[in-house]
Amino acid sequence: MPDRSDHRGPAIEMTGVTKRFGATEALRGLDLTVPAGTVCGLLGPNGAGKTTAVRVLATLVAPDRGTARVAGHDVARECEAVRRAIGLAGQHAAVDEGITGRDNLRLFGRLHHLGGRRARARADELLERFGLADAGDRLVRTYSGGMRRRLDLIASLVTSPPVLFLDEPTTGLDPRSRQEIWDTVKESADDGTTVLLTTQYLEEADRLADDIVVVDHGAAIATGPPARLKAQIGSRVSVTLADAAQLGHAAVVLSRLSGGDAQVDVAERLVTVVTPPGAEVLLPSLVRELDAQGVVAQDVAVRAPSLDDVFLALTATRTADLRSAA
Known part of the structure; x- marks a missing residue:
């Protein structure tokens, strides 16, 4: 052996x-x-x-x-x-x-x-x-x-x-x-x-x-x-709405405040975005802005990123870089 x-x-x-x-x-x-x-x-x-x-x-x-x-x-x-x-x-x-x-x-x-x-x-x-x-x-x-x-x-x-x-x-x-x-x-x-x-x-x-x-x-x-890779990606902010018709408005608000690309799930009435670390500070501004726009949120949450978030973020960036270099 x-x-x-x-x-x-x-x-x-x-x-x-x-x-x-x-x-x-x-x-x-x-x-x-x-x-x-x-x-x-x-x-x-x-x-x-x-x-x-x-x-x-x-x-x-x-x-x-x-x-x-x-x-x-x-x-x-x-x-x-x-x-x-x-x-x-x-x-x-x-x-x-x-x-x-x-x-x-x-x-x-x-x-x-x-x-x-x-x-x-x-x-x-x-x-x-x-x-x-x-x-x-x-x-x-x-x-x-x-x-x-x-x-x-x-x-x-x-x-x-x-x-x-x-x-x-x-x-x-x-x-x-x-x-x-x-x-x-x-x-x-x-x-x-x-x-x-x-x-x-x-x-x-x-x-x-x-x-x-x-x-x-x-x-x-x-x-x-794994913990360090996830920390580099940031956090995931999600907003669940009462009315799916307001998803577009919520996506605009979330993108503007976070600087990220908000993703919309119509079936779940959910808008999410991956933000830099420290996303918790966004929550008060996000709640106020949604209220000012008349968007009714059933739930607003921040969770730590998963390896899925890391994987998707890194491979998407790599693909974009290769396409721009081609």
């Missing part, structure tokens, strides 16, 4: 990594640093380059330019050392449905040269620890989707890798199964495993990640802890 003490620097490093597939530039000088023992959430829209980044780090594709290191090993020159240091669980479970869960884990252990006795012991340990012991001797084809995904994830832990790559591990799962995967990831991180998690579920990143890297059009456009 890999020695977690071998490398004392960042567990994952990418510097200026570029990768092109034909006319498509999947990565455009991507920079990424993940300290050892942390969980990093890699966020981005479809086609942003998240999966390509994981494939480069896992030595599945070679970068065209730039450098990448995992557990201190260069992904281009030390492929075998990188592969010994990582576990990988993709978007689709890679376990064999025709054998039992226990036999799947034993097979993974044997493929990684653990030897028969150690592979059996490790399979039993993982099934017990991650709540699949009762199902361990059932054929995997009888498992639910969430159970298969969880088995796939713990199969990637058979060798106790210091670095674990999870590429959208909860896509398509129901809330209960997603929570089970989250619990498994948390336990792995608590053991000191460095986790790079790609996801489109912003709540997932918020719950699991120590740091987040937002990727768009193949480049990192924001990096930091």
